[in-house]
Amino acid sequence: MKIVFKYTKLGKLKFISHLDNLRVLQRALRRTGMMAKYSEGFNPHPKLSIAYPLSLGVESIGEIAEVDLLNDISISEFIERMNSCLPQGMVITEASEYLGSQSIPSMVCSQVYLFRISHNDEESVDATISSLNGLLDNDYVIIREKKKKNKIVKKEMNLTSYILGIELINIEMLDIDVKIAIHVSDSGSLKVDEVREFIYNSLNGVKSIEVQASTITDMYGNFDINIQHFYVYQLDA
The missing domain is CATH 3.30.70 (Alpha-Beta Plaits)
Incomplete structure (x- = not known):
């Protein structure tokens, strides 16, 4: 199940890099107990990506990311469980299932x-x-x-x-x-x-x-x- 979601990146989080931002989302996902699919190859990684990198020192009220989950889940439960594990300043405000085949960053x-x-x-x-x-x-x-x-x-x-x-x-x-x-x-x-x-x-x-x-x-x-x-x-x- 692919989910596209919008989230904030405020306060001290504006000083974390694009890669660290991705790690925060991955860590929160693990804490929720929800499992993401992994890529294939020599170095598999969770299928979670951010649409576009944000410059350091910039606050965002609407970043976009996508995740490919192993199991289906309701959108409301996904938002609730993720928000309970995200740090202060990062809140998922919207989410929806994505049925397209192309990755969000490539679009x-x-x-x-x-x-x-x-x-x-x-x-x-x-x-x-x-x-x-x-x-x-x-x-x-x-x-x-x-x-x-x-x-x-x-x-x-x-x-x-x-x-x-x-x-x-x-x-x-x-x-x-x-x-x-x-x-x-x-x-x-x-x-x-x-x-x-x-x-x-x-x-x-x-x-x-x-x-x-x-x-x-x-x-x-x-x-x-x-x-x-x-x-x-x-x-x-």
């Missing part, structure tokens, strides 16, 4: 960041609104460095080619809510810092950027999940 095709951009004055707000439609018109090249065989390998990336779209959501006083959709693939995607830097360098009069990210994975209509991360960047005025 992640885009990530949508919801930015609340705070400005110094009304003129800066007006300037941002006027600039949004043209943000993707020009290339924005970033350089990533990676150590490979004791050498530093540099790679150029055109950030705007990874951005699928920008949409103005709401205006409230000196704050603007903007939605930015980012392409995600096995070859990689943009980092939160890179998207934040792009906004900051492309706009004037920005005071702070509060980022709320969601991952949409409903590629084939098999399920609909909404991952939301909450992250605040405080910039120098």
Whole structure:
């Protein structure tokens, strides 16, 4: 029985890595007495995976994971037993049986960041609104460095080619809510810092950027999940 579930990752848990996050879920599952199926091969491991890795220091109100259980169980009992064994700050809020054949991580095709951009004055707000439609018109090249065989390998990336779209959501006083959709693939995607830097360098009069990210994975209509991360960047005025 495959189950897809949504859970929070709050408080001190925001400092645990993606791998440690997975271990917490595996340990909680063992404590419940529910058994997961194991992969085959030389190093078998529980069939439990997280849809998309979250950066260190980021709180999440809606991570998504899937588990393949040996035995059938009601969704309500699964949630109750798991929540009784999870640490403070991690709570399963939703779950459902998944009948699809493709893994949840492989179905992640885009990530949508919801930015609340705070400005110094009304003129800066007006300037941002006027600039949004043209943000993707020009290339924005970033350089990533990676150590490979004791050498530093540099790679150029055109950030705007990874951005699928920008949409103005709401205006409230000196704050603007903007939605930015980012392409995600096995070859990689943009980092939160890179998207934040792009906004900051492309706009004037920005005071702070509060980022709320969601991952949409409903590629084939098999399920609909909404991952939301909450992250605040405080910039120098």
